[in-house]
Amino acid sequence: MIQIALKELVDDVTYWIEHSTYEPDEIAARFHHRLVFIHPYPNGNGRHARMTVDLLLKSMGRAAFTWGSENLTDPGKTRSEYITALRAADRHDYGPLFAFVRS
Numbered sequence: 001m002i003q004i005a006l007k008e009l010v011d012d013v014t015y016w017i018e019h020s021t022y023e024p025d026e027i028a029a030r031f032h033h034r035l036v037f038i039h040p041y042p043n044g045n046g047r048h049a050r051m052t053v054d055l056l057l058k059s060m061g062r063a064a065f066t067w068g069s070e071n072l073t074d075p076g077k078t079r080s081e082y083i084t085a086l087r088a089a090d091r092h093d094y095g096p097l098f099a100f101v102r103s
Contacts, residue, residue: 005038017060024060028053029097033089046072046082065101 009031016027035049050072054064070078085096 002038002040005034006040009034009038013056024057024062025065025102026094026098027060028057028062028065029089029094029101031056032101033086033094033097036086037090066103068100068103 012034013027013031016022016030021027022030032049032053035052036045039045041048050065050067057064068078068082070076072079072082081096081100085100088094088096
C-alpha cells in the first residue's frame, strides 16, 4: 500500500502545483503531513519528509521551512509542538502545522 499511497501523493502534489490549488507553503505542508502519515520507513520518516519538503519548496522558488527553528529530533517543547501539529492535521486541522513550519 505504501507504493500506491506515494504515487497518489505525488500525483496530488503535481496537480496542486499545476493548477495553483494552494499556495506553495500550503502545498508543502500538506505534502509533509501526508508523507509522514504514509510512513514509508521504520524510522526517520519525519527527517525524510522535512528534507523532501525543503527540496520541493526550493523547486517552487521558495525558502525552506524553519520547522520551529529548533532541533526536532531531540525530545522537548518544539518536538512536542511539531507532533501536536501533525496530529491536528490528521484531524484535517492544518492551521497548527501551517503556523509551525514557518515559526
